[in-house]
Amino acid sequence: SEGDIETGVVAIACGVWSPKLARMAGACIPLTPAVHQMIDIGPVPRFERATRSIEFPIVRDMDTNMYERQDGTSLEIGSYAHRPILYEPEDLPSVEEAPLSPTEFPFTQEDFAPQLEHALELMPEIVGDESVGIKYAINGILSLTPDGMPIVGETPEVEGLWSAAAIWVKEGPGFGKAIAEWMVYGESEIDLHSSDVARFHEHHGTSVHIKARTAEGFNKMYGIVHPAEQWASNRDLRLSPFHARERELGAVFFEAAGWERPQWYESNAPLLDEFADRVVRREAEWDARWWSPIINAEHLAMRERAAIFDLTAFSIFDVTGPGALDALQHVSQRQVDVPVGRVVYTPWLSPGGGFKSDLTIMRLADDEFRVVTGGAHGMADRKWLRDHLPQDGSAHGSAHLVDVTSEWCTLGLWGPRARDILATVSRDDLSGEGFPFATCRTIDVELLQVLASRISYVGDLGWELYVPMEQGARLWDVVWEAGRAHGAVPAGIGVYGTTGRLEKCYRAYGTELESEYTVVEAGMAPPRVKDADFVGKAAHLRHRDEEPAAILSTLTVDDHTSSTGVARYPLGREPILTRTGEPLTDSKGRRSYVTSAGAGPSLGKHLLMAYLPPEHAVAGAELAVEYLGERYPVTVAVAGATPVFDPENARIRA
Ligand SMILES: Cc1cc2nc3c(=O)[nH]c(=O)nc-3n(C[C@H](O)[C@H](O)[C@H](O)COP(=O)(O)OP(=O)(O)OC[C@H]3O[C@@H](n4cnc5c(N)ncnc54)[C@H](O)[C@@H]3O)c2cc1C
Structure with a gap:
């Protein structure tokens, strides 16, 4: 009524009315x-x-x-x-x-x-x-909100339109500061990825989804919620073409970004007998909730033979055009100007040199790249990439991003027998020389044309195999049949995301990798920095010259016995202390805590990752983890990124 105000930035901070205002501008604030x-x-x-x-x-x-x-x-x-x-x-x-x-x-x-x-x-x-x-x-x-978290940041739909919604009084001042920093500097001091309005997938904005998840979540707000607890409502939304096969195999499904992903397979129960004492069980109900010892058995079967994984929940973006290389160089810390057919693992950095994401990029042609990232964080990555694409008509040429997530399914095949298995259904050269690590190529697998990418998040020989969605069931059947003779098993995300990953000390975005930690602290600084400029480069160069305030380390739990004599297994997020119970604080004021926890079945140890002040980040250092009010002794196995399993990476490069 008082006239118009012209501005490039508008923040919707209208509490429960925020969705209405967002809709007026064509954006979505799902609360x-x-x-x-x-x-x-x-x-x-x-x-x-x-x-x-x-x-x-x-x-x-x-x-x-x-x-x-x-x-x-x-x-x-x-x-x-x-x-x-x-x-x-x-x-x-x-x-x-x-x-x-x-x-x-x-x-x-x-x-x-x-x-x-x-x-x-x-x-x-x-x-x-x-x-x-x-x-x-x-x-x-x-x-x-559908996931119980606030909704802040620039909306993906409308440039310059920000959300500051679903914030309580208690966190109001902190969010005010953080959102102002984000607007002015492009990032906030505190990592806000779990509150980012850009995190939502399309279906998260539907009224049915919002209603069902908020109804289910309401009583959890003050409840004691297990860290792995799954949602019951609105399941079976995004199903991979392998889903029917997985169901027949007794898959226990966990959800990621609406996708149903097998966490483990009940049909693998006989592996518990096969691996007997090597499979660690959990006595305490809380530790064993949303978990099965079958995960550890699947892991051991993978390390001995091979395992098949459903990785269809990946978010996949094709970036093409004359400006594609420059655009990806600009957001990627690692060298993306590689020969066609190479696969690059790279962090994406924030302006301050913290982690914005980490993902892989396949160079499919001179001006054609495929970006593969985790489903949970995929939408925020898509916005970040879109925001950094050159404008049409820019000097470096244009680049286009197409979200091809729904076009491609992904099957992972890893283990010492992976090559033998694939060789029975493909006449392509799969040898170490013919198909080296960190390369990708289209190969024939039976009658399918498959984009095979030789990388691994579990630390074993093998490939990610991509085919169009409608051919996925056939791919599963072909690989399954070929795998049977070699004792391959289906394995779930319990292995892919936790046990296999932790044995290799691979970091995960959102747990270890956040904007509050640097590449140097994560132990992931490459020997040299590429010449091309990239977001966060100046900060990264500075970090390389400084002593890191903390070093990401992997620890093993030495004794699991609680005061009642029950063996307990930390699940993640617990404080790391000295053996006498003193908290560890680094020179930036950050406390040490467990970023990821899980079994290392090949090592027979429970593994924890934590950022430790340098004086404690020393192999052999004796510390403690506090879990549910009790202290358990732990020892630093590795400071930095050297894997605790197969430190030479011989298996992955076999
Ligand atoms: C009973 C109760 C107890 C609570 N207890 C706590 C507690 O103990 N601790 C805690 O942290 N939180 C508590 N909360 C939650 C907390 O009150 C809210 O989360 C908080 O007030 C939200 O602040 P806000 O600024 O986002 O929204 P609001 O406080 O709702 O403010 C939104 C503002 O936007 C204005 N507005 C709407 N539409 C427009 C428009 N088109 N143009 C301009 N302005 C507009 C509204 O008039 C309003 O003033 C409680 C909530 C309730 C209901």
Whole structure:
């Protein structure tokens, strides 16, 4: 009403109304307004002299999904235990229409009754005091998102349109600072990838998805959620062409970016007998939840023979045109100007030299590249790449990005028998000389033309095999039949993403690799830096001249025995301490914690990765990990990226 304001940057910070505003501009902020019930009781005699909030500790009662918080002479009792009560942004009344506030709905007593019982049980002296009355009771409205995380950053749909939504009061100041840094410097001091609005895949924006996941997630907000816990709603959305075969083999599916991926196969249970004592079991229910010892058995079968993996969840982008090479050189830390047929593994850096991503790039022709990255982070990578493509008409020529994720499926085949298996169905030269490591080529596999890429995230001889989606089932059948004679097994992401990866000390984006850590700290600095300029180069050069503040290391757990005599297995994110229990803090003020944890079945050890201050990042250094309140001794096996299994990489280059 006061006229127009012209600006290149607009931030939508409109709480539960944010989706409405985003839609006006053609962007998507997938959140839903949801009820959070809270009552305010008082005056509480015990708080008689209180004048401010939180003079007494806030109580968070994890078992009942509730909190109790002193505010002046009152006690606020809030609940995340009731049924999910969701609205559409359009359902919210205007300020004029709303009797109280547009985000305060009439209290639904019946939803809160059991919660009040819990509060009474926990604090009978206060809640049971008949002189203490209910002063205020509301169905307050807050934002819920499909994955429970905030939604911030520039929207992928509209340049210059930013989201600052689904942020709570407690993190508001931090997000304000971080978003301002991101706008001005191109990145924030704190890594925000898990809150990035660009993380969402197309289906995440549908009303059905938002409703189902937020309804399911509501009670998890205050609950104790296992780190590997899977969503139950909206499954079976993206199915690879191998899916029917996998189902027949008893695959246990985990979800990534809407894809169903086998985590392990129940049909591999007989491998438990075959590998007997070499398969470590987990006694404690929590450690064994969303896990199976079959993963370790699949791993051992891969190391002895071969395993077949479904990697269709990769996000795949073709970058073509006269400017393609320059565009990819510009975002990639490693040399991308390689001969046609080479595969390059490279980090993508943030301007400050931290990790924006890590992925592989195949050079398919002079001006044709295929970028392959993890499904979970694929959409953010796509935005980053698009943002860095040259404009049409630029001096270096144009480049085009096409998302071909839905066109190609990927089968992984790795293990010492992988070459023998593939050779039974392909007459192409698969020898070490004819098809060296880090190269890719189209080969015939039975009647299929297959793009084969000889790289590995599990540290064994083998290939990623790409065919068009509709030919995937045939590829599976052909490789499966060929593999049987060699004892190949199907193996899940439990091996691919954890056990195989950890034995090779391969880092993963989002766990080890974040913008808060540098390539040097991750132990991944190449011997020389390419001449071509790239995002983060100046910072990277500086980091190479400095002493790293921390060094990414791999540790082994020496003794798993808890005070009750049960062997416990850390799952990740636990603090690393000295043997006497002192936390480790590096010179940048960062605490050491477990970035990834999992079995190393070939080594018979449980492996942990952690960034350690240099004085502790020494092979043989004795430290401790704190897991569920107890300390367990650990030893540094390797400081840096040298694999703990097959350190010479003989297998991968066989
Ligand atoms: C009962 C209850 C208890 C809570 N307790 C806590 C707690 O203990 N700790 C905590 O951290 N969080 C808590 N929260 C959550 C917290 O209140 C919200 O997450 C937070 O207020 C959201 O802030 P916001 O600025 O994003 O949105 P809001 O506070 O909703 O602000 C959005 C603003 O945008 C304005 N707006 C809307 N449309 C437009 C438009 N078209 N143009 C211009 N302006 C517009 C609105 O008028 C509003 O002022 C609680 C929430 C509830 C309901």
